[in-house]
Amino acid sequence: MKTTADVIVIGAGIVGCSTAYYLAKKGMSVIVLEGSNYIGNGGSSRNGGGVRQSGRNPKELPLMIWGVKNIWPHLSEELGVDTEYKQKGNLRLGKTDRHLGILTKLTENAVKCGLDVKMISAAEVKGINPYLSDEVVGASWCATDGHANPLTTTLGFYKKARELGVQFYTDCPVVQLRTVCGTMRQVITSEAVFEAEAVVVAAGFESKPLLDGVGINIPMRKVKLECLVTEAEPQMFEQMLGTAEADFYGHQTKHGSFVFGGHTGYERYAIDYANPSSSSSFASCTSRGIMKYFPILKDAKIVRAWAGFMDECADEVATVSKIDEIPGLYVECSFTGHGFGIGPAAGYNTAELITTGKTPADIQPLRYDRFKTAM
Amino acid sequence: MNDRLRDIGPFVPGRDDDLLICRCEEVTKGEIRQAVHEGMFTMPEIRRYLRCGMGLCQGQTCARLVKGIIASELHIAPSEVEPASSRGPVRPTEMSTLGNEEEA
Numbered sequence: 192m193k194t195t196a197d198v199i200v201i202g203a204g205i206v207g208c209s210t211a212y213y214l215a216k217k218g219m220s221v222i223v224l225e226g227s228n229y230i231g232n233g234g235s236s237r238n239g240g241g242v243r244q245s246g247r248n249p250k251e252l253p254l255m256i257w258g259v260k261n262i263w264p265h266l267s268e269e270l271g272v273d274t275e276y277k278q279k280g281n282l283r284l285g286k287t288d289r290h291l292g293i294l295t296k297l298t299e300n301a302v303k304c305g306l307d308v309k310m311i312s313a314a315e316v317k318g319i320n321p322y323l324s325d326e327v328v329g330a331s332w333c334a335t336d337g338h339a340n341p342l343t344t345t346l347g348f349y350k351k352a353r354e355l356g357v358q359f360y361t362d363c364p365v366v367q368l369r370t371v372c373g374t375m376r377q378v379i380t381s382e383a384v385f386e387a388e389a390v391v392v393a394a395g396f397e398s399k400p401l402l403d404g405v406g407i408n409i410p411m412r413k414v415k416l417e418c419l420v421t422e423a424e425p426q427m428f429e430q431m432l433g434t435a436e437a438d439f440y441g442h443q444t445k446h447g448s449f450v451f452g453g454h455t456g457y458e459r460y461a462i463d464y465a466n467p468s469s470s471s472s473f474a475s476c477t478s479r480g481i482m483k484y485f486p487i488l489k490d491a492k493i494v495r496a497w498a499g500f501m502d503e504c505a506d507e508v509a510t511v512s513k514i515d516e517i518p519g520l521y522v523e524c525s526f527t528g529h530g531f532g533i534g535p536a537a538g539y540n541t542a543e544l545i546t547t548g549k550t551p552a553d554i555q556p557l558r559y560d561r562f563k564t565a566m
Numbered sequence: 567m568n569d570r571l572r573d574i575g576p577f578v579p580g581r582d583d584d585l586l587i588c589r590c591e592e593v594t595k596g597e598i599r600q601a602v603h604e605g606m607f608t609m610p611e612i613r614r615y616l617r618c619g620m621g622l623c624q625g626q627t628c629a630r631l632v633k634g635i636i637a638s639e640l641h642i643a644p645s646e647v648e649p650a651s652s653r654g655p656v657r658p659t660e661m662s663t664l665g666n667e668e669e670a
Contacts, residue, residue, distance in 0.1 A: 192569070228568060228608060228648065229608050229610050229611060230570075230605075230608075230611055231611075231614070232610065236610075236614055342614035342615070343614070343615065345614075346606065346611060346614060346615050349605060350604050350605055353570060353571065353604075353605045356571075358569075358570075358571055359569075359570035359571065359605075360567050360568065360569060360570065361567075361568040361570060362567055362568045363567045363568070380567075382567050383567075421661075422622060422658055446617065469653070469654060474654075474655070474664050475664050475665055475666075475667045478661040478662075478664040478665035479665040481661060482661055482662065482665055488661060489660065489661055489662040490660050490661075490662060491660070491661055492658035492659055492660050492661075493655060493658065493659050493660075493661060493664055494621075494622060494624060494655075494658045495620075495624060495653035495654070495655075496653060496654055496655070497651075497653055
């Protein structure tokens with residue numbers, strides 16, 4: 192069994208797999224340790240597939256804009272899988288004046304960060320997506336946003352990293368991080384002690400106990416997220432959709448099915464925090480929500496519902512950073528339910544940070560020590 | 567611990583590789599066998615990678631067959647291959663039906 196490498200990555204989601212891939216591509220030896228028996232079994236396979244810049248906190252925009260320019264356009268070719276990436280824009284919909292106020296503020300902030308996003312009228316929304324209901328009174332529109340298939344993208348990074356010799360162990364939960372003379376060095380599991388010069392913690396919410404164990408607290412908690420999937424329908428529209436309230440989002444996949452997320456108001460009160468399970472009320476509630484935006488889909492059949500957990504951060508922003516106090520320790524977590532689109536860019540930049548000490552995108556706003564107390 | 571780089575031998579093309587295993591999503595035995603050799607060692611990974619079991623019947627027809635194929639490629643017993651999660655609703659259901667439980 193291989194127990195030493197240049198870098199150990201904890202977590203085999205899209206962030207861990209992409210970090211491992213980009214490190215291996217630069218000639219580093221890498222071990223990936225995954226607690227579950229499955230690759231990409233957390234948020235990486237349980238999200239709406241958005242690859243969007245609009246609607247994001249400005250702290251995440253430099254990294255996301257960089258990813259949309261530099262990673263996504265050629266990712267299918269690079270990984271040898273169909274990521275189903277479509278860059279056909281993102282409509283963020285509003286139904287009330289209050290919604291338009293939220294969208295206008297988000298749009299102004301994004302424009303300040305250099306993003307090409309604007310507010311459009313109800314008529315312009317209809318021009319882009321004629322199937323939307325008349326209740327929609329306006330939207331923000333970002334033409335360079337899009338969506339992709341989280342399943343094939345995540346497994347594509349895994350496949351490619353594995354081809355480059357990255358050693359993946361699944362069903363291998365990490366129990367503890369151990370420093371040696373103040374430097375990150377050992378990763379303890381029940382079956383073995385792994386050693387590396389650098390360790391990347393990319394385990395979603397499960398990063399928290401590991402980081403707490405070495406005195407680093409990223410304030411996050413588990414929040415449930417649920418989605419519905421319809422049977423295949425004729426191709427209707429290609430945009431990614433969201434709303435001002437972030438209560439509804441989704442897109443039509445290449446396969447023809449729609450993937451729609453929603454919001455019951457009880458996501459923070461999951462029954463079982465060990466296993467994400469669909470709640471009885473979600474499918475009904477979200478079907479009603481979808482039909483309000485898309486009355487034409489009332490006869491579309493739901494074939495399945497699924498649930499996942501988000502690693503919701505106190506400021507709802509990702510953490511992508513090296514840890515100053517513990518040389519050799521890096522974190523990529525707290526993506527708060529919007530980590531899929533930004534994940535590959537986080538992986539690339541972390542690989543650059545480890546190997547060169549620099550990153551092509553500005554990740555300063557995503558530092559681990561940005562959390563200040565109320566007073 | 568599951569070593570994902572362990573040697574399972576080379577992919578050997580079979581005469582029945584063009585056999586349709588998942589009828590809903592039209593996935594063949596050869597595609598499933600190939601995916602195992604690309605590192606997809608589990609039912610959820612095969613499902614997410616190829617879509618088999620994601621169609622109208624949600625794998626109620628092909629899941630056992632897929633399990634047997636994965637086990638055979640990995641040289642283990644089918645009972646050692648964990649099933650993927652079953653997901654409701656049991657049958658495809660219109661949104662107008664799912665959404666009207668308050669009036670029913």
